[in-house]
Amino acid sequence: MPFRPQRPSSIAARWSRRLGRFSLLLAFMAALLHRAGILVLPNAVAAILLASCLALIVLGLAMIGFFMLWQVGAKGGHAAFSGMVMALMVLGPVGFAAGRYLTLPAIHDVSTDIVDAPQWIEEPVITPSWLPRSNGDVPAARAAQAIAYPQVAGRRYDGAIDRVLQAVRGVAGDNKWTQVANVGADLLVDGLEPAPETAEAPPATTGEADPARAPVPVPRPDIENQPVEPMPTDALVQYETKTLVLGIPQDILVRLVEEEETTFVDMRVATRDGDHDLGLNAALIRSFLHDLDVRLLGIAGG
Template sequence: MPFRPVRPHSIAAAWSRRLGWFALMLALMSLVLHRIGMLDMPNAIAAILLAAFIAVFVLGLSMIGFFMLWHIGAKGGHASFSGMVMALLILIPVGLAASRFVMLPRIHDISTDIANPPEWLEEPEIKLSWMPRSDGSDPAKRRLQAGAYAQITGRRYEGAIDRVLVAVQAVAQEKKWTPVANVGVEALVDGLEPNAAGSAAQAGAVASNGEADPARAPLPAPRPDIENQPLAPLPAFALLQYQTKTLILGIPLDILIRLSEEEETTFVDMRASTRDGDHDLGLNASVIRTFLRDLDIRLLGIAGG
């Protein structure tokens, strides 16, 4: 009768798979609940950090399972592999975020104008939490930004401010940013779009058969004396404030855009800030860089340094 050794079961491998599922579900549920607004960002980060701590323990258990499989042939290879994969699904993104936390400066407020950043029209709502937060407008923080994000600078365009404003609003609308407040925008966009009321009045003067109806025709108005009336000067600046969230993680951002007309050019400055914590992990710089790149494409041919 052939001898068939009984292979022992690896308890470490079994627990690595169980705890791996728990850690992965904890991280995913934290992200989902935060994305739909049921969990605040600091609490979601705390849950993800707890999941990462469990994932480190799961990775150790899976290594023990592989060791026992190699030396004594214990069952649990599939369980160890499953636990290792689930642990890495958590630890790799957390490790990338940790590397950016260490390598990038600890700032949460970025501006293209370090010396004179644009002021918020409406102060962002900041809720106190366990995550520390410092003053983003501190000159020391601005110096850190100058060293880490030297390429984040404003844009000068060879064009009138109203033309640049329309492009800025179009790019912001494409990105689905939510307008919060603005200054000087109404006076600049007034007259750029066709008068809907006048178009409706002209349409009403036409009968259903396509012929003009004399009874509904608009009455002629006297020609305004524009030669003797002074023209109101257009504002030489505009401020637009938006708020948005990142696509996957749902991190809230506040964005401010300042347009300044200088002779025949328009200068565009931006400011972006996260609401939670003291470190944006480079997110604000990426938002500004992407927006200015899209604005350069829309205003192709009139961008300057």
């Protein structure tokens, strides 16, 4: 009877697959529940960090499984490989975020005006959590922002403030931002006269005089002596939004100031949790100002 050696089975490989499934499911459910608004960001971060620690253990167990396969031919190569893949699916995004956490400054409030940042109309609601939180509108934080994001600056447009405000609201609508409050913006919008969409056809006439349609004389309005309320030369509009993938809440403030025949646009964007935005606020400002430049093509300045 031929001798058939029995291959040992790697316990580490089996456990790498089991723990890999659990860590991947934990990270995915934490991100999904946070995106759906069920789990707050600090708790989601804690769950993802726990999943990352488990993924590191999974990687170690998978390496042991590969070593046993190479040395004694132990069973478990497929299990070790699947565990390693699931661990990398968890550690990949976490590693990318960790890289940005280490290379970018620890700021959560970014403004195009680092000297006189726009002030919130309604102060964002900050819920205390285990994540550290400091005041982002201080000179030290603004100096760190200037070094990390020198390209984040305001825009000057050779146009009236009402036209630029319409473009700002158009870009905000395209990005599905929710307006929270405004100062002066409604007065500027009310002062505009939108063009009629369709011209009304003149009523049909028979050529005969109609006494009911005869004009009635009315007193002439004294326009020259009526006080004229000046249009505002500045406006503030505050929005809120969430990032596309993870749903991280962001508060946005847009300031418009009319100077002679130009309008200067400043922005301020802040996240609500933690001391680090991972570069999300600066990226939002750059994207918004680029879209605004395209909408106001031809009148953008420095």
